[in-house]
Amino acid sequence: MGSRAAEQRQEARQLAARLSAEGVRNVALTWVDNAGIARVKTVPAERLAAAAERGVGMSPVFDVFTSDDAITASDHLGGPDGDLRLFPDLERVTTLAAQPGWAWAPADRYDQLGLPHPACQRQFARRMTERAAAAGLELRMGFETEWVVTRAPAGHPAATGADEPLDYPCTGPAYGMTRVVELSDYLRDVTEALSVQGIDVLQLHPEYAPGQFEVTTAPGDPVRAADDVVLVRETIRAVSVRHGLRASFAPSVVAGQVGNGCHLHLSLYRDGTSLHRTPDAQWGLAPDASAFLGGILGALPALLALGCPSPASYLRLQPSHWAGVYQCWGVENREAALRLITGAPDDPDGGHAEVKTFDAAANPYLAVGAVIAAGLHGIESATRLPEPQTGDPGVLGVRERARRGIVRLPATLTEAADRLEKSAPLYEAMGEVLHGAVLAVRRAEEAHFAESEDDAIAAATRWRW
Structure with a gap:
């Protein structure tokens, strides 16, 4: 497990260096909420390796956002408490042709202990596949x-x-x-x-x-x-x-x-x-x-x-x-x-x-x-x-x-x-x-x-x- 983690860190550093060399300054990490809206956190390209290793913080409340940005609640989600981590999929990092200086990556969501977030829609699609x-x-x-x-x-x-x-x-x-x-x-x-x-x-x-x-x-x-x-x-x-x-x-x-x-x-x-x-x-x-x-x-x-x-x-x-x-x-x-x-x-x-x-x-x-x-x-x-x-x-x-x-x-x-x-x-x-x-x-x-x-x-x- 440690060897694989080291390989991923090295891969992320090399990718970040390549993006910087291509003039990419920021990477958009997206997930899609339950209202179908693509939401985003962005990181500087040189921080991509850190994002891949430790994730980027986000609130679980986004799972109960509506299309007009109102916030509802379910039995398990809603309110200001809690934190999740966004992890970019390094295999899908893409330099954006119509947004100079930007790249994009879809993200998976985990809790702070590294366990899959049960409401992560991308991981749901992967589980069914x-x-x-x-x-x-x-x-x-x-x-x-x-x-x-x-x-x-x-x-x-x-x-x-x-x-x-x-x-x-x-x-x-x-x-x-x-x-x-x-x-x-x-x-x-x-x-x-x-x-x-x-x-x-x-x-x-x-x-x-x-x-x-x-x-x-x-x-x-x-x-x-x-x-x-x-x-x-x-x-x-x-x-x-x-x-x-x-x-x-x-x-x-x-x-x-x-x-x-x-x-x-x-x-x-x-x-x-x-x-x-x-x-x-x-x-x-x-x-x-x-x-x-x-x-x-x-x-x-x-x-x-x-x-x-x-x-x-x-x-x-x-x-x-x-x-x-x-x-x-x-x-x-x-x-x-x-x-x-x-x-x-x-x-x-x-x-x-x-x-x-x-x-x-x-x-x-x-x-x-x-x-x-x-x-x-x-x-x-x-x-x-x-x-x-x-x-x-x-x-x-x-x-x-x-x-x-x-x-x-x-x-x-x-x-x-x-x-x-x-x-x-x-x-x-x-x-x-x-x-x-x-x-x-x-x-x-x-x-x-x-x-x-x-x-x-x-x-x-x-x-x-």
């Missing part, structure tokens, strides 16, 4: 990130006037090349910054809503995928600032318009072999893959409290908007909450699944960890996938949906939180402390916006993510 590995499963995950870009208000880039009209820097049609032409320098800088930082961009394109774009990045192991989506968002934000623009990843930027999703893609492998392309198997799914997806499908009402954690999320989750608001799955069906993507036979990205309901208000570590937990429960309980659905469930009558066994997913955060509270598999996977902290934050968000109109909810949360 290890649980899958113990069952002989390898998971690869990746996110699609959607955002809306506007011009920053004159004279004050951080202004947040709720009644201020949004000034879109592009006017082209949905998915139109015109938007790319109008913002070609900006989009080039986004992809270049991501590439320099080691993020493999699969595609970038205009989306449906005004000023909306989407970037898809390559899959990786679940913890890395969650790290990557944090880095992607903050890179887009930084590039936007340098272009006099603002980026919003909020689920609903303008009430009544198509919102921002953050779809989660996943694929399963055993001994290096895809379980999504099994010859002669129904839908190409090996039995474990079918049961895993069945577990996710069955847990979706509870998973919404993690993947769609804001009252604003439910402004986005509207039928017939490709958001997946009905608890069903389909083969290449973009209205199904769980979509099976077959791809062409020679497509390396084919043969995986997509959870369409999630958005960028979600803590990505909670999202990947909970999806894995739900899938593993599906295998343990030998869950069977029902028949896939075709077409848009939203255009079917109530009786026809009932005949097909299609039900609406929770339409409010309250309903989703109630389902999470009752989910024994997710409670077991998350543990009492993390599960309780998440529910405390959800209940506080519900209460805060209980009397708010849709426009007020969208305006209040527009720039929080």
Whole structure:
């Protein structure tokens, strides 16, 4: 143990020296709270080795922060007492291309005795990844990130006037090349910054809503995928600032318009072999893959409290908007909450699944960890996938949906939180402390916006993510 600690100290010193030589002066250590906000402590580059050895102090109260920076409490967390230590993941230290002089690292949280903090979401994602590995499963995950870009208000880039009209820097049609032409320098800088930082961009394109774009990045192991989506968002934000623009990843930027999703893609492998392309198997799914997806499908009402954690999320989750608001799955069906993507036979990205309901208000570590937990429960309980659905469930009558066994997913955060509270598999996977902290934050968000109109909810949360 002592030898390994000495090696880590040496590694941290060498890394700090390299960063200083590259002109890096500060390192941002981030974690994502239960409201989906990326919080940060920063250290000078020359202090990185000390941070890696002893951690950086922080209060446990951040686990019960809400999206508007109010503080609630759970049975285990809240108030001014206690201390935790942030430890940067040295393997993920990244020099930031759009923030000269800065580097970034995701952090894990421990108590002062060196024990894992039971509410650390990143370690939860790692535990679930290890649980899958113990069952002989390898998971690869990746996110699609959607955002809306506007011009920053004159004279004050951080202004947040709720009644201020949004000034879109592009006017082209949905998915139109015109938007790319109008913002070609900006989009080039986004992809270049991501590439320099080691993020493999699969595609970038205009989306449906005004000023909306989407970037898809390559899959990786679940913890890395969650790290990557944090880095992607903050890179887009930084590039936007340098272009006099603002980026919003909020689920609903303008009430009544198509919102921002953050779809989660996943694929399963055993001994290096895809379980999504099994010859002669129904839908190409090996039995474990079918049961895993069945577990996710069955847990979706509870998973919404993690993947769609804001009252604003439910402004986005509207039928017939490709958001997946009905608890069903389909083969290449973009209205199904769980979509099976077959791809062409020679497509390396084919043969995986997509959870369409999630958005960028979600803590990505909670999202990947909970999806894995739900899938593993599906295998343990030998869950069977029902028949896939075709077409848009939203255009079917109530009786026809009932005949097909299609039900609406929770339409409010309250309903989703109630389902999470009752989910024994997710409670077991998350543990009492993390599960309780998440529910405390959800209940506080519900209460805060209980009397708010849709426009007020969208305006209040527009720039929080």
